[in-house]
Amino acid sequence: MNVESYVNALARNIDALRAQTPLVQCLTNQVVMNFTANVLYAVGASPAMCDNPEEAAGFATNVASGVLVNDGTPSSEQMEGMRLATEAAVAAGKPWVLDPVAAGGLRWRTAEVKKMMDANPATILRGNASEILGFLGGVAGRGVEALHSTSDAVDAARELARxxxxxxxxxxxxxxxxxxxxxxxxxxxxxLLTQVTGVGCALGAVMAAYASLTNPLDAAIAATSHLNIAAENAAAVAKGPGSFAVELLDALAALTGAQAAERVKLA
Amino acid sequence: MNVESYVNALARNIDALRAQTPLVQCLTNQVVMNFTANVLYAVGASPAMCDNPEEAAGFATNVASGVLVNDGTPSSEQMEGMRLATEAAVAAGKPWVLDPVAAGGLRWRTAEVKKMMDANPATILRGNASEILGFLGGVAGRGVEALHSTSDAVDAARELARxxxxxxxxxxxxxxxxxxxxxxxxxxxxxLLTQVTGVGCALGAVMAAYASLTNPLDAAIAATSHLNIAAENAAAVAKGPGSFAVELLDALAALTGAQAAERVKLA
Amino acid sequence: MNVESYVNALARNIDALRAQTPLVQCLTNQVVMNFTANVLYAVGASPAMCDNPEEAAGFATNVASGVLVNDGTPSSEQMEGMRLATEAAVAAGKPWVLDPVAAGGLRWRTAEVKKMMDANPATILRGNASEILGFLGGVAGRGVEALHSTSDAVDAARELARxxxxxxxxxxxxxxxxxxxxxxxxxxxxxLLTQVTGVGCALGAVMAAYASLTNPLDAAIAATSHLNIAAENAAAVAKGPGSFAVELLDALAALTGAQAAERVKLA
Structure with missing residues (x-):
């Protein structure tokens, strides 16, 4: 692996996002819609929460640069919007990111997003270790009970990626x-990232933004590093979870490609 | 045009809103509900997000001082609530404000709110230039492609107003x-107003608050100036979009009619 | 009444919540979902906004430590989720808290949550004086018009509790x-608590968190005091409603059992 080439791409992509301001169509949960939209603005992208069945496919086809699907608070109507948007995104060659919230633990939503993934595979699948293991459980008939170590998540992630x-x-x-x-x-x-709701959800949206301008691997690296390095800057001045969330938005907007390349811990 | 009389009305209305604390029924999008409610409190009004078909009409008739309809994330159920609330508002002589998010660009919602507007015209129609042009396109069968200059938006706005x-x-x-x-x-x-989600949406709600205590023209002026002058105060101390949103709420709550009259750039 | 034993329990419960991090299933309104989740994290609990009919009962049975039902923006789908979750919570011996937003004033929702309460009584019913009086009106066929004094709310609260x-x-x-x-x-x-949207709603969620680790009376005392004492700390440094909301989250996370016991004004 050539670490330097990944780091160079990171610096380039962070600056390119602000220049291009891609529009991310977010079909996401009600808890984090506002925070996700503000994170997208802060990194240099634009949000559009178009998730109804009447318009979701047309928006993905004609307007969106990339699509995020996050099933954190699904309604039956939104679930149908998600199905239509992901189908349209793949047909139009637009990237889409799946964040399968609570995958494995909650069966209805896991089955629904797995059907979407089987029909029109996402560009990037992102989640915490439990969700990735839970999603694989749906694939292979396994539960998540005994699978929570980091090395098991790596294997599950690699299996799902292939x-x-x-x-x-x-x-x-x-x-x-x-x-x-x-x-x-x-x-x-x-x-502090775990004490503010919706940071992981917003990360998925930022991945969809970066995936509209570079390959999926570099997009996931850029989104993760943009958020995590800004979080370090925010944590340095925050007094608690409330001020951390505010400082995080300021820090996301201030981070440059050069600073990210200097600070990233990539291996 | 008598600039001085508009400015005097502005000063009066800003102070009057805090004295009367009108209740704005918001049928609005999920992204901005929280921010809109906090903006209404900060300017001196009260929010109530009553948007279900079972209760929306009764609330508009019996409780609300004014009504906001913003179709940013419409569900079929909420769309029916909007139809019923606007009908009830007009029947009861209550002002209502339409914010036709993405008008022109998204056909289903544009057609739905246009039907509401045709049946029971709003007191104030507010949007950005593209939305106003898009809404007029719906009226006259035109698209928005070639219509994006400021002077064209003025003509479209005047045509819609008439x-x-x-x-x-x-x-x-x-x-x-x-x-x-x-x-x-x-x-x-x-x-910075364009880097925080929902400021335009909140502006619609503030217009509905002011429209409950003065004529629509002075209401639109008061809402716009209250928000924009507070934004100048917030921007003077903000470090980025996160702290700007926080400072904006503080500045909205602190602005007086006298300060607004002194600072407003009205022509 | 032994004030000292209540105060000792308060100190103990505030520290115990952080040690146990209970998971609160919130079926709540769209305006406050984000703030409620962040308040739960700040006090030391975890949120999960699982409110769809397909999953709400299973989540209450198998995963949640406690359940909050808040009918501030009910859809027909969410209302069914609430019915199923409260039934499952009672069957599983999990505590649940009802926050009947606008009870009495809005008939559909009042009737719906009253049916839930009659079928599967909540552990804690919380609201402002008007809502408690409005809810009782539903029980006894009375309106709320003439019942708004504090002493009348005490009588209504006692009658409902019995x-x-x-x-x-x-x-x-x-x-x-x-x-x-x-x-x-x-x-x-x-x-300042009345100038930020959703503080009362978040209080209900915090009560559900505390009710998962102690008796309902001590749980309601701990939740109320945790929030109110943190609010005093936040108000001491806030410049307005925007910064108050941010400082409140920081202060909730910083409050210790010992500080709460020293500061609580309990009678």
């Missing part, structure tokens, strides 16, 4: 990103 | 407000 | 909590 021909990104204290072959580890971040 | 007998407010670097005859320009604001 | 065998918590400048027999008054807080 099965779907996508990149899989696993978030945690150390983030892991794989295309089924190469496995990248990213070690930036802050414990 | 057609519906309402005030049309177009937001942008310079805001324009017209009743079909007079055209008011307001030149306050900050570029 | 009728349902639950604890009733009435929020206001002075908060009152009763199990139908004992009446506790808590006098902490800040006027």
């Amino acid at each position: 099965h779907y021909g996508c990149v899989v990104a696993v978030s945690g204290a150390v983030d892991m990103i794989t295309d089924g072959d190469e496995v990248i580890q990213l070690a930036n971040g802050s414990p | 057609h519906y007998g309402c005030v049309v407010a177009v937001s942008g670097a310079v805001d324009m407000i017209t009743d079909g005859d007079e055209v008011i320009q307001l030149a306050n604001g900050s570029p | 009728h349902y065998g639950c604890v009733v918590a009435v929020s206001g400048a002075v908060d009152m909590i009763t199990d139908g027999d004992e009446v506790i008054q808590l006098a902490n807080g800040s006027p």
